[in-house]
Amino acid sequence: MVRSALSAILGAEDDMEIVGEAATGAEAVSVVRAQLPDVVLMDVRMPDIDGIRATEQLLGALGEKAPRIVVVTTFENDSYVYDALRAGAHGFLLKRAAAEDLVHTVRLVARSDSLLFPTAVRTLAAVHARGRSSAAMRARLTDREAEVLRLMTGGLTNTEIAADLGVGHATVKTHVASVLAKLGARDRTQAVIAAYEQGFVTPGER
Template sequence: MPQPAIRIVLADDERMVRTALRAILAAEPGLDVVGEAATGAEAVSVVRELRPDVVLMDVRMPGTDGIRATERIVGTMADPPRIVVVTTFENDSYVYDALRAGAAGFLLKRSDADTLVQAVRLVARSDSLLFPSAVRALAAEHARADAPPAPWVSRLTGREGDVLRLMAAGLANAEIARRLDVGPATVKTHVAAVLAKTGTRDRTQAVIAAYRGGFLNAG
């Protein structure tokens, strides 16, 4: 039985950018652009109405920017979509703020078509980290070296700690299972426990929490 198409909303204040993104994604099997928005406020409204699987969100838009829009979507929807913020520079502080607000990852505007399509499919699966080295660099850069360990750190089991480290390295569940010589179902159980104990909703948020909470260090 074929998998349902990944439903996508594009949010960018430049019509030409939205048109280009739509053309790339529409040419791919299993991807369906169901809506567009030109402002952050419009993005929130469109996402609530259409309930897509993935949102490509420009981080800088007039009025309500991509960060505030991400906060509203993640904070007010029971089952929010996976949001990928689109930015010009990967070390932009806006990107880190968007990730902390609940975005699942980010994408550079200069990315080629193959990278764009791969990113959409990856975040829709939600079983691995998008551009893990860049996420780790951002998280480490903004972590406080002198911050005491977060309370949840002591509640992780040894195996959950192993899984969190491998999540931060960008490994998918199947890869973690092979590395730890356990079954995929066991990995899913450990990932769920990590998310619950860190109080996060996805892998990106868990990695950020790992740096902010002192479980992983910037060195």
């Protein structure tokens, strides 16, 4: 029922096309590999393979062709959500979300350089933070890269970071790419999670 509702809402949008549906994790992996969609809404709890394993398999197998994955969940503090984000999901969506929020989320994920639902992601990361020393992470980053990462944890877009630092948008994109590479992060969400887990930022800090 949830899948049918999501499909109906998104399929009614002029700029969106539903290219496939799946009832299990194994089916999801098969459909995505065949259709190569831009965005996938992935339930975290499914038969055969859960959303976490399905996300890991798709990102590992498809590389640069991998879609942006949004996990769909009932509860935003679900540990499955955090595990999916660590696995490489771009963000998450609550099943009770309003239709307009669903549509906005898909559009945002498809084109944006911002962190999806930054407050919720930061809260999840803070709850699961390991409290380790930040020295190792800090040593890998230049001073400017560290500034950029700190602003990324606040959910700022590249444009907002550029304005904050007084530099060009292209310069910020270069720094962001370097931060992701040095941290071994697939996207901004993983970088923010790493920043919390390794003590680079602490709960309550911007």
